[in-house]
Amino acid sequence: KTAKAIELAQKQPSILISADSRQVYRGMDIVTGKDHPAGFPIFGLDIVDPGNPCSVAVWYEAVMPAIVQAWQEAKLPIVVGGTGLYVKALTHGIETMHVPxxxxxxxxxxxxxxxxxxxxxxxxxxxxxxxxxxxxxxxxxxxxxxxxxxxxxxxxxxxxxxSRMGHMDTILIGLKYSVESIQRNKIQERVISR
Missing domain, CATH: 1.10.720 (Transcription Termination Factor Rho, Rna-binding Domain; Chain A, Domain 1)
Incomplete structure (x- = not known):
């Protein structure tokens, strides 16, 4: 997913934001598959220490300044990751997110x-x-x-x-691989690259 996001980011001024609920934890790069591509800082990574809770609200507050700055600089925020709740917080808002x-x-x-x-x-x-x-x-x-x-x-x-943020125009892109392809190729490639 990150590789595809970088391909998109190379075509126009962009920032990358991780929407992965496991990659918010510092020091867990290998077990979470966290990428740190050269030249492409990714916001939303390494927000909290392991053992501390991280809610969608904590993640949202951490990434929104980067998104606002991207808009001000006419850059495209590209959100990458697999936690649908985080994406929903950005695109539709979550009414309970800011309830302490x-x-x-x-x-x-x-x-x-x-x-x-x-x-x-x-x-x-x-x-x-x-x-x-x-x-x-x-x-x-x-x-x-x-x-x-x-x-x-x-x-x-x-x-x-x-509590709801205004609607954001959004394009959702999903990647589709066969189970066999993932088991044989993708997992092996990731293990070898790390």
């Missing part, structure tokens, strides 16, 4: 059963609970975050509307 973690609330919810968490979410935001897939409706982490977001919205209704 409420550690006191999380500590309070930690002792509740799945059923109690579900009931609390239904009480705060029934539509959100009904929109959860089966797996998320049984996941205490997902339920806790949904409760956190619902409580934040209740106390900050103006932020819910302001």
């Amino acid at each position: 973690i409420n550690q006191a609330l999380r500590n309070e919810l930690l002792s509740l059963s799945i059923i109690k968490l579900q009931q609390k979410l239904v009480q705060l935001d029934k539509a959100k609970f009904e929109s959860l897939n089966h797996s998320d409706s049984l996941n205490p982490r997902r339920l806790t975050r949904a409760i956190e977001v619902a409580q934040h919205r209740t106390s900050h209704p103006e932020r819910a509307l302001a």
